[in-house]
Amino acid sequence: MLLWQLSVNGLLAASVYALVAVGFGLIYRTTRFFNFAHGAVFTLGAYLAHLLYRVAGLPVGLSITASIVGCALLGVLMEVGVYRPLRRAKASELALLLASVGMFTVFQNVISAVFGDSTMALRVVAFTGVVELLGARVTVLQLITALVAFILCLIVTIVLWRTRIGNAVLAVGADPYLAECCGIDSNAVTLQVFFFGSALAAIAGILVAIDTDITPLMGYAAMLNAVVAVIIGGTRNPLGWLIGAIILGVAQHVGVWKVGSHWQDTIAFSLLLIFMLVRPNGIMASPEMRE
């Protein structure tokens, strides 16, 4: 039964990873570079919600919504202010990656400097309460998180393949110039992807903040997990990212039972390295990985 509880815990953790992974993966799919600054958006989501709810005393719903919108706008700002000019200057994907790493560092440390390094909490009364799920104990919040994550992944998959806007996103991801020739405004599409992706990251950050604690380093861990989930899952399909997140979450929680919780990162990255070496196309095959 312990194994079941651990697996369920892993699944619930996976739902948060999936939320971050979907936003991150979408941005990667569209712009072809790993946006490290996604982790900063995640962190900011939590801190902003905390600021508005705890410090400014705004009602819960408003704080959360404002935080999500704020972070989505931050994502847009990064795209318009940094990434788009760089792309216009024909910068390579590596240059974009470096810029995003730079921005991640900046945001992370500004948050650290302003809010301090101690952990904080965003306790919201409405979400306490525990339920039993086939013998495993889960909190109401974790259940909500899992449902939200699953539904969002499903929505994203459907939108990408079934709707016009989704197809536009895929087209831009495949070849932005060709997409332009077909009448798609690549820049506008990319903007929307950043808005939506960043919103997802903020949602994930807020959910984590309510469930556990807020620390300036939370974005770092979120990024690691998102990268692993996206690579395990294959970089094409949002459902793949969900599966990748699940594999990661379960492996971590079950593994940690055996070796101790401080090995979490090691497990994540060992998984990543194993997948990169043995099955680089991920779970859902993607032909772009090897040279």
Next chain:
Amino acid sequence: MESDSTLSVRSICKKYGGVVALSDVSFELQRAAITAIIGANGAGKTTLFDVITGFTKPDSGHVFVRHADATGASPECIARLGVRRTFQGVRLARRLSVLDNILLAAGGTSINRFERCGLKTPNCAVRRASEILAIVGLRIALDEVAGKLSFGEQKLLSLALCELGEPTTLLLDEPFAGVDAAVVSAICVLLRRWTELGKSILVIEHNIGAVVSISDRVIVLERGRILKNVKPADVGKDDQILRGFLRG
């Protein structure tokens, strides 16, 4: 005649997904001879080059370089067996100087070994580099950045680099594409020099006139298959070949 063959290709097949790129391609290259491969776009010519030079593994079939089985070997291995190639367009170390490119191509062969350890390029290396440029008729400075040369100059330079490895076999991918008549004749002079030195040359070309005037044999590739393997004089007389080109 067997011992004269420098490169032979036997029953090469290659598929990409569902598309057949090469199907049962076989031929031999002789010493001191130029063989041309012609065919419409997408006929599989560059794929054939990639298979021969190790950039792609064939699904089946064999490549023999001087009777040694080099099927599926890495490009660098095949290069060291005495095969040099050029690429469609031009591949060079663009941001490096002409001299650097030459020193790279010379590897450890004709350039003074001490150069590799030194901080300054010894004069003998510079002299040899200048000789090479003179052979191809390139009047450019050794410290010129390779990427800044004109297209024709880059093409000649990449051919000069082929010479440096002292190869027995050369595979040239569309050497006459995109260059003016002066460069075309310079390249022809170079090809003649190479055949006199006993090298085998395999050329992909669309420029039929050039092909017919320089080559000893012409292979026609259509949709991955060898359609014909004829003498150049027969090319103009063959309806099938001409139709293929008008269509393609």
Next chain:
Amino acid sequence: MSYAFHVVNLVGIYAILALSLNIVSGFAGLLSLSQAAFYGIGAYSVALATLHAGLPVSLAILAAMLATAAVAALVGAASTRFRRDYFVIATFAFQVLTFSLFNNLVAITGGPNGISGIVQPRILGHTLTSSRAFSGPILALAFSTFLVSTWIENSQFGRILRAVREDEPFARSLGISVSLFKVSAFAISGALAALAGGLYATYITYIDPTSFTFAESLSVLTMVIVGGLGNSCGAVIGALLFTLAPELLRAIGIAGGTAANIRQVVFGMCLVVVVFLRPAGLFREKLARRKVQSNGI
């Protein structure tokens, strides 16, 4: 006064680190986020070799360099099969993994508490203890590393690395064994990073995992990128700038924890600014030589 020597020593150590990364990321064009991992492996190796195996410091450093070169070669061999951006992720993964191992293999590394009381070097019968005493050796080694880097920069080896960076199929068509050279670059880079790590360990006499984090890898990368990828002088200047700057902040009295944050903010901003304004860095790579003496034609 000894503070000034301390700063000089830090600059020397970071110069070696930056030069080491420059070989892999500058000449070979492989953007690596794992330099701090090799730095740490070197430091821990020296710490353990001197404390548990009783090796004299110089031998320990030598052994550490060889061991780290081997590890780096393995990492290089495994990661260079990937496309550029996945390669970066692979090095990132290795960095985080190594840090995790430093932090968790408590029996070997002391975990978060690190290793203290590392043996200091003896030269001609005297044990080096003060910052001043270390300056000579550290600067000498930093200068030697600079010479090695310059030699690579101008030799056929460096030329080949650059060719591999510029156009891999072209290099392969010339008979250049691309994987071998990439792995060699990694090995040399790892060995030099270990040298820096060993010096750090025996100088500070205390090491813990927090000196070998991803942030540290990023710092070194920033030094090399701002200084100029592919330029030995640039790497040294980058190390100088980014080591002096935090010390300057400290001098104007900004509090400890926040200073670390500000240092990282500055690093991050510099990275973004350089990518934007001057991607080649402060000092461009010397690619085409000036005025080749072509007499004797």
